[in-house]
Amino acid sequence: MIRLDDLTILVLAVDNGSLSAAARVLNIAPAAASAAIKRLEAELGVRLLARSTRSLALTQEGERYLQHARRALADLQAGQDALALGRQAIGGDVSLSIPSDLGRNVLTGWLDDFLTEHPAVALQVRIGDRLVDMFRQRVDVAVRYGEPQDSSLVALPLAPDNRRVLCAAPAYFARHGMPKTPDDLRQHNCLLLALSDTTHDQWTFHGASGDGQAHVVRVTGNRIADDGELVRRWAVAGHGIAYKSRLDVLADLRAGRLQAALTDWRGEAAPLHLICTHRLTLSPTLMRLRDFLQERIAGYLADA
Template sequence: MLRFDDLQLFVHAADLGSLSAAARVMDMSPAVASAALKRIEAQLGARLLARSTRSLRLTAEGEGFLEYARTALASLDEGRRLLARGQDQVSGVLQLSAPSDFGRNLLLPWLDEFQREHPQLTVRLLLGDRIADLFRQPVDIALRYGEPEDSSLVALPVAPDNRRVLCASPDYLARKGEPRQLEQLLQHNCLLYMLGTRVHDHWQFNDGKRELGLTVSGNRFSDDADVVRLWAVAGQGIAYKSWLDVAGDVQSGRLKVLLPGLMCERAPLNLLCGHRAQLSKPVRLLRDMLSERCAMLSKLYPGKQ
């Protein structure tokens, strides 16, 4: 296969009438230039340039091949410009996966705004709480809470300081009472989240001096984090949720944060992808917007940081 730089050298040599001048233009030594010309002539099976110590001219075969070489180089150059323009534009298809709760209640309106700013962009969104298989599912990036278990994935922080909070509706607290100590959670109906077959019923905290843990129980389980939030808003029990997922409910008064003096578990939000080549301009802009919006919500976090 003919090499791009060999074609360039041949065209420059034909235009300048000198192989050494072509070598200087391409910043290579005369010996390398001579080897390149021999290589392309060997691949074509024809002599392109007639050379002597003082002169250089195109052979008949070289004259016939020159225009094809110019056309090929021009076509490749146009292709590179098209790629450069595509990488600079915010267009194409953005395929992403996001957690159910975060996706429905925060990401959807943010994506609406993002697409209004970039109308040439198409979004393909998958919602779910299972870890997306970025090598099998039709997604380029995934937003996920927690540290990635697969070390081969590229993980970029979106909300590194996000934490969980204990929360319940005013209606539930009016009926069942508000817990004032961690142990009192054992007397309450706790709304539990499942990931696969694992039930997240061991809730962890820190009182500033030591780590605390409590295994709770309740009469409702779901593998959809948004369902757990909706149960809490409906007054069905106490939830242990990511602050990002319930910040709007807390601000509106639909939920109340409990035991704010305790530091709850970390729940960092990361953007995951299979390799850095997938970090296109739309992905980078989306991550910047999400990081900014999440940082604003994190400032409202009521517990200890």
């Protein structure tokens, strides 16, 4: 029978780089940690770790098994947390990851208001557009555009109907003209976002006829960034055309700093979600945060 503490030692050994480090975390002897891995390997009938005196690496079987071990431990912890949900008040530490542009210019102000309403909550905020490993970096929830690539994560909708908007500064359009069709973008300087070594240079539009046909155009430009806020700043400064989430540029559009283009085309879907590792990990604090953000986003979109 597989023991819970053996799974814990496996995960800690991988996360900390060695069995000795895992033993120190658990305050046990290194020999006990080594015995736990041997016991687990014997139970499964495969070798999980290729280890020497100085290094430790997962075997192919170990790679496959690790995700199941993590999920099993998370489910057990979630079960303990679920039993206590009814007794919990809104409060405690929350680690939150938010995207660069929306995070700095919209969400941080709302989070200030959330903390004013709930002074027993303490927030640790990570800002950036690169996806975080919510298991390794111990992030409770993340605000992200699109569906999570990891199917084991849970995505709760915050703005399910949000879409991308093609936009640039009025001065840019005055110099270079307004595109009439998506294909016209090939003649424009497009401001690009690059994440995880992938440059998002294929922009998708849908015709206003509602026939569901997608029109994809590959664009180019002389400015590429891994930070969404920088892309928006370039657009406001008149350096080119950006294809941004409407939530990111709504204030600029309303103030006239940016002007929307191709408004008779529907932009690419960019739903905003609150992402967590498991539905049972949603404490009353996280549920209140989800409701709070939903209310603020709805009001933000509805403001004249």
